[in-house]
Amino acid sequence: MNFAILLFVLLSSSLILAQDDGNAITEKPDETRSCQPDMCDLLMAFGAMKEKIAVMETRLEDSETRLKNSETRLKDSETRLRDSESQLLELRNKERTKVxxxxxxxxxxxxxxxxxxxxxxxxxxxxxxxxxxxxxxxxxxxxxxxxxxxxxxxxxxxxxxxxxxxxxxxxxxxxxxxxxxxxxxxxxxxxxxxxxxxxxxxxxxxxxxxxxxxxxxxxxxxxxxxxxxx
The missing domain is CATH 2.60.120.40 (Jelly Rolls)
Incomplete structure (x- = not known):
């Protein structure tokens, strides 16, 4: 699910819960507000999910970097192989052209x-x-x-x-x-x-x-x- 949508759902849920609590209980102005237990669990789970996603993104970036490095090494190996083949062909031609x-x-x-x-x-x-x-x-x-x-x-x-x-x-x-x-x-x-x-x-x-x-x-x-x- 998209993070913006998930955040919107969480905020909407908190507003609904707040409204329900306001209708049932009138808070005093100097009382400390706190989240509902379910809402707190949901926010904590959301934060943990964000951390996991961030770790996965970092690992993915590392994997892409390693893949690019491997592709670069492969291209270098192919270039060296072509150079070796050219040198071998040149040596063969020199041997062939001794007349x-x-x-x-x-x-x-x-x-x-x-x-x-x-x-x-x-x-x-x-x-x-x-x-x-x-x-x-x-x-x-x-x-x-x-x-x-x-x-x-x-x-x-x-x-x-x-x-x-x-x-x-x-x-x-x-x-x-x-x-x-x-x-x-x-x-x-x-x-x-x-x-x-x-x-x-x-x-x-x-x-x-x-x-x-x-x-x-x-x-x-x-x-x-x-x-x-x-």
Whole structure:
């Protein structure tokens, strides 16, 4: 019940009781007034109720404060958890973006000449950190966007000459070449380039038609590594 209503009921009851007492007994002016026993009990009960309600309100406020503090701690914990997850993801990305490879053609014999241009496959993998180079296709696929450094070297005999192009997707970037020369016993050459790649870009070596290289585990190589992620 609303306190104002309860107080109104109490006051009304006291007035009625006072009126009843006035009609029955005429008080002397100098007599000390006192409440009726029932009314006194009711007022005492009302006062005790107010105290209990005040205590309950205090406890409720304390509970709300503790709840707010718990919510704040929970939010702090969630923030720290997100920060930890971000740091873990960053560490995983750093591990994933270590990209270094080096491979040789292998074989132990001449590769080519062919009637058409051929993608040169370097089958002997020396290093392949990050698994971005495939010894089955001869193609390097950039796992992340960044600047990469690539080198190509070749060894061949004098008869057909050698012409190798380093490709980025379908675009020629650099080349290494030797012309046929019957007075020489062997040719060697190479080239290198920094390439800016997007994730998924392909880099590979194409050997031009009617040229050849010496295939071995040591002479003709294709290498590269990630310099800086972007």
């Amino acid at each position: 270094i490879f080096s491979a040789a053609t292998g074989g132990g014999n001449y590769i080519g000449p062919f009637n058409t241009d051929k993608t040169l496959i370097y089958r002997r993998v020396i290093t392949n950190i990050g698994d971005a180079y495939s010894p089955h296709t001869g193609i390097f696929v950039a796992p992340v966007a960044g600047v990469y450094y690539f080198t190509i070297f070749h060894h061949a005999g004098p008869h057909h000459g050698t012409m190798l192009f380093l490709y980025k997707n379908n675009q020629r970037m650099v080349m290494t070449q030797n012309h046929p020369a019957v007075h020489e016993t062997a040719h060697n050459g190479g080239n290198a380039a920094f390439l800016q790649l997007q994730e998924g870009d392909q880099v590979y070596v194409r050997m031009i038609a009617d040229t050849y290289v010496w295939g071995s585990d040591y002479h003709t190589t294709f290498s590269g590594f990630l310099v800086s992620q972007m």
